[in-house]
Amino acid sequence: MPSREGTYGLLAEFDTPGDLVRAARQAHEDGWRRLDCYTPYPIEEVAEVIGFHRNRVPLVTLVGGLMGLAAMFSMETWISVIAYPLNIGGRPLYSWPAFIVPAYEWTILWAGLSAGFGMLALNGLPQLYHPLFNAPNFRDGATTDKFFLCLESLDPKFDLVESKQYLESLDPVSIVEVEY
Amino acid sequence: MATREVRPSDPGIDPKTGEFRVIGQGETFKSITEKISRIVLTPHTPLGFLAFFGIAGGGATVLLVAVTWLFLKGTGIWAVTQPVAWGFAIINFVWWIGIGHAGTLISAILLLFKQTWRNSISRFAEAMTIFAVVCAGMFPLIHVGRPWLGYWLFPIPLTMNVWPQFRSPLLWDVFAVSTYATISVVFWYIGMIPDFGTFRDRSESKIAQYFYGILSWGWRGSIRHWMRYETASLLLAGLATPLVLSVHTVISFDFAVAVLPGWHTTIFPPYFVAGAIYSGFAMVLTLAIPLRKFYHLESLVTERHIDNMGKVMLATGFIVAYGYGLEAFMAWYSANHWEAFTFWNRAFGPMGWSYWTLIICNLAIPLTTLWSRKLRTNIAYMFVLSIIVNTGMWFERFVIVVTSLYRDFLPSSWGTYRATKWDYMTFVGTLGLFTTLFLLFVRFLPMIPMNEIRMLLPAAKIKPKAAAGAGD
Numbered sequence: 294m295p296s297r298e299g300t301y302g303l304l305a306e307f308d309t310p311g312d313l314v315r316a317a318r319q320a321h322e323d324g325w326r327r328l329d330c331y332t333p334y335p336i337e338e339v340a341e342v343i344g345f346h347r348n349r350v351p352l353v354t355l356v357g358g359l360m361g362l363a364a365m366f367s368m369e370t371w372i373s374v375i376a377y378p379l380n381i382g383g384r385p386l387y388s389w390p391a392f393i394v395p396a397y398e399w400t401i402l403w404a405g406l407s408a409g410f411g412m413l414a415l416n417g418l419p420q421l422y423h424p425l426f427n428a429p430n431f432r433d434g435a436t437t438d439k440f441f442l443c444l445e446s447l448d449p450k451f452d453l454v455e456s457k458q459y460l461e462s463l464d465p466v467s468i469v470e471v472e473y
Numbered sequence: 474m475a476t477r478e479v480r481p482s483d484p485g486i487d488p489k490t491g492e493f494r495v496i497g498q499g500e501t502f503k504s505i506t507e508k509i510s511r512i513v514l515t516p517h518t519p520l521g522f523l524a525f526f527g528i529a530g531g532g533a534t535v536l537l538v539a540v541t542w543l544f545l546k547g548t549g550i551w552a553v554t555q556p557v558a559w560g561f562a563i564i565n566f567v568w569w570i571g572i573g574h575a576g577t578l579i580s581a582i583l584l585l586f587k588q589t590w591r592n593s594i595s596r597f598a599e600a601m602t603i604f605a606v607v608c609a610g611m612f613p614l615i616h617v618g619r620p621w622l623g624y625w626l627f628p629i630p631l632t633m634n635v636w637p638q639f640r641s642p643l644l645w646d647v648f649a650v651s652t653y654a655t656i657s658v659v660f661w662y663i664g665m666i667p668d669f670g671t672f673r674d675r676s677e678s679k680i681a682q683y684f685y686g687i688l689s690w691g692w693r694g695s696i697r698h699w700m701r702y703e704t705a706s707l708l709l710a711g712l713a714t715p716l717v718l719s720v721h722t723v724i725s726f727d728f729a730v731a732v733l734p735g736w737h738t739t740i741f742p743p744y745f746v747a748g749a750i751y752s753g754f755a756m757v758l759t760l761a762i763p764l765r766k767f768y769h770l771e772s773l774v775t776e777r778h779i780d781n782m783g784k785v786m787l788a789t790g791f792i793v794a795y796g797y798g799l800e801a802f803m804a805w806y807s808a809n810h811w812e813a814f815t816f817w818n819r820a821f822g823p824m825g826w827s828y829w830t831l832i833i834c835n836l837a838i839p840l841t842t843l844w845s846r847k848l849r850t851n852i853a854y855m856f857v858l859s860i861i862v863n864t865g866m867w868f869e870r871f872v873i874v875v876t877s878l879y880r881d882f883l884p885s886s887w888g889t890y891r892a893t894k895w896d897y898m899t900f901v902g903t904l905g906l907f908t909t910l911f912l913l914f915v916r917f918l919p920m921i922p923m924n925e926i927r928m929l930l931p932a933a934k935i936k937p938k939a940a941a942g943a944g945d
Binding site: 309310311314329330331332333334335336337338339340343345348350351354358365368369372373376377379381384388391392394395397398399401402404405406408409410411412413415416418419420421422423425426432433435436437438 | 648666675693704705709719924
């Protein structure tokens with residue numbers, strides 16, 4: 294459990310996505326690992342330069358979809374063959390081609406729900422409070438037109454004075470110390 | 474707006490491509506955020522909005538009255554009887570579901586094809602989908618006669634030990650439509666989460682901050698979150714794409730699996746899907762044209778969008794025309810007496826007027842005029858055309874349902890169909906409900922995805938340091 298007191302990190306603000314990409318690349322190359330970037334829209338280059346290449350949303354979606362498929366197909370089979378066998382025009386009880394449509398729909402349903410809510414869960418959301426919201430310029434611009442790089446205090450390289458000087462070398466618009 | 478000459482010097486035209494711009498010139502991250510969030514975050518509600526809302530709410534009230542009376546008296550108040558046992562309820566169901574399809578096509582298929590022009594119109598097209606599915610989903614439920622037993626449709630362990638029959642397309646429909654509704658809502662909501670974050674940060678009132686803060690799940694724009702978000706959006710788009718094709722296919726099975734002449738055709742699934750997209754794009758135009766005007770969004774929903782939607786309608790309209798043509802051809806080629814009679818009766822029987830209405834509205838007017846770029850970018854013309862196509866598509870379903878049923882196999886069982894005032898009230902009522910929901914959406918939710926628009930701006934292009942230093 295990380296400590297909930299003191300400094301969360303140092304937040305540097307940039308005006309353009311290009312500046313953020315350069316700063317983030319530099320920080321990552323200099324060995325920073327507990328860092329994150331905050332942008333008003335997705336920027337793939339930023340994720341690339343901080344080494345975030347892959348995520349587990351596709352896996353969650355696949356598992357969800359297969360579960361939906363299995364659940365519906367087995368339910369249809371159980372209902373039509375065992376629980377409530379009906380003779381419809383002499384068709385076999387296990388008339389699997391007719392079961393495909395609902396099973397297909399449930400594959401999509403479960404996969405879609407897993408993709409959506411799995412993404413939120415992997416992101417650790419909902420999280421209505423976050424220390425960064427204490428930074429006034431973050432609330433002002435992070436979801437509108439500003440680009441942020443945050444060096445977190447949990448990084449072993451973190452030191453309030455030295456890290457601040459380091460961030461200044463990356464040429465940001467401003468640097469704010471964020472409290473927990 | 475009058476027809477305008479398209480010249481390369483036109484500010485709406487990108488000189489590099491010769492195409493209309495997707496986003497008007499001079500927009501920045503701040504200006505588009507301001508433009509879109511102001512519509513929602515202003516405490517002032519325009520009078521025009523309230524007037525529209527009053528009219529739409531009146532329509533929704535008519536629906537409430539019609540459905541209450543229906544529940545008290547039963548489906549006998551409608552015109553459905555033998556031989557026309559499926560009437561307005563099914564016509565409206567198919568029509569509304571069809572309208573929804575354009576929203577999914579825009580949000581899912583065009584996303585996969587990287588058609589970035591779709592970004593401005595995707596959100597309200599998705600909203601349109603959801604509200605159309607709400608209106609559509611109501612009809613089968615109230616049509617069953619005893620809607621309080623609607624849960625019998627679902628495989629639930631009941632004390633009676635009765636289970637649904639999975640070989641029936643009507644049951645497939647239950648799963649197709651419920652999946653469609655759920656996935657559309659998830660896609661729509663997930664798409665709005667970052668925009669709710671923007672609203673939370675920009676709203677002045679405490680209530681709005683709490684409201685949008687909770688809706689945003691605490692979104693803060695972390696790049697790791699964004700990447701998972703992008704993956705999820707792409708996967709949802711990939712999953713919604715087969716839905717666009719499957720939902721109306723399954724609905725067409727309701728007809729095509731029956732042995733009735735006029736219904737029993739293999740062309741139905743593709744022709745239903747194309748018709749759905751055709752009417753859906755018409756509805757997007759019906760909504761987008763007044764919206765961009767009243768909310769001054771001409772730089773976000775540009776002529777390019779209207780033009781492109783016109784092109785999609787032209788293409789799907791021709792698929793629909795092919796469907797009509799093939800129905801006529803098969804009536805002759807099948808050498809089936811009943812099939813030929815049904816077709817002849819459709820066109821020249823006592824209800825032939827409905828067939829010719831659909832031919833004029835769906836084929837004669839749009840498919841001749843949509844070729845012209847001048848007309849496609851004439852906003853007033855496109856608005857009128859969108860209403861014509863919507864009418865035509867409603868008549869298409871009327872023709873399919875009613876004219877296939879009212880001349881039964883034996884002349885002794887021939888009948889007719891005359892909708893009652895309750896039929897009309899229910900239909901008009903759903904138009905009111907749809908408009909009410911849409912107006913509420915425009916007032917309280919982000920109707921244009923701000924985060925997706927930001928990606929289209931020139932400022933979003935990442936310039937290398939050297940070039941930026943030398944150039945600026």
